[in-house]
Amino acid sequence: MxxxxxxxxxxxxxxxxxxxxxxxxxxxxxxxxxxxxxxxxxxxxxxxxxxxxxxxxxxxxxxxxxLAPLAPNADLAALRTRAGLRQEDVAERLGVQASDVSEMELGAGRMRDEWAVTLIALYGVPLDRLVRAGEVADERWRAAIDSKRRQMS
Incomplete structure (x- = not known):
């Protein structure tokens, strides 16, 4: 965990x-x-x-x-753990599976627009901070995929 x-x-x-x-x-x-x-x-x-x-x-x-001040590169998982929540807790509040939350945090799945209001309340952050955390997750996922592509070339 x-x-x-x-x-x-x-x-x-x-x-x-x-x-x-x-x-x-x-x-x-x-x-x-x-x-x-x-x-x-x-x-x-x-x-x-x-x-x-x-x-x-x-x-x-x-x-x-x-908590230390929130880092500029904090991702969605960091926001969730700062809020004292497990992926299962977030999934329950969103009405989705924990795997959906996991994929969102990994950047492999997108944060749905309709989740934003709930996530803002759960994580206690403003919308721009939530969006940035999602971008960080996406950037890390893209970097990992690019790295794997280079290794296969």
Whole structure:
């Protein structure tokens, strides 16, 4: 499972400590080991979208405090994981299969216009940011295809 790509370990630590919580309390609240929370704090890993959502919902830790600023080249998968969502969650809200979301994130499938309003709300980004993330995915897919073509030539 993909981790939240731009998880900020120092921001995470400041967020839970600022609320008077210990690593043990954080771990117990979201059902992971203290070692797991410690690895996140040391930057040796990051929570999955599901666990990130639990940090936000169950502990009331602000999402914005636990994330690095959004990179200009953030793709659709980055927007999804920042929102604490799995592909299955997004697919359910869009009324499609998880494979449709996967293809969209890989750039192999297009983002449908009718999905934009839902994705903007789910990911908490403006339309121009959503469109740019889709373009990044498309560019990466095209680059991968071009690379394979060159290898076959």
């Amino acid at each position: 993909k981790s939240v790509q731009d998880f900020d370990p120092s921001g995470f630590r400041a967020a839970y400590e600022g609320r008077g919580l210990t690593q043990a309390e954080v771990a117990e609240a979201i059902g992971v080991t203290v070692g797991t929370v410690g690895r996140w704090v040391r930057g040796k890993g990051a929570p999955s979208p599901r666990l990130f959502a639990a940090l936000v919902e169950q502990l009331g830790l602000p999402r914005s405090e636990m």
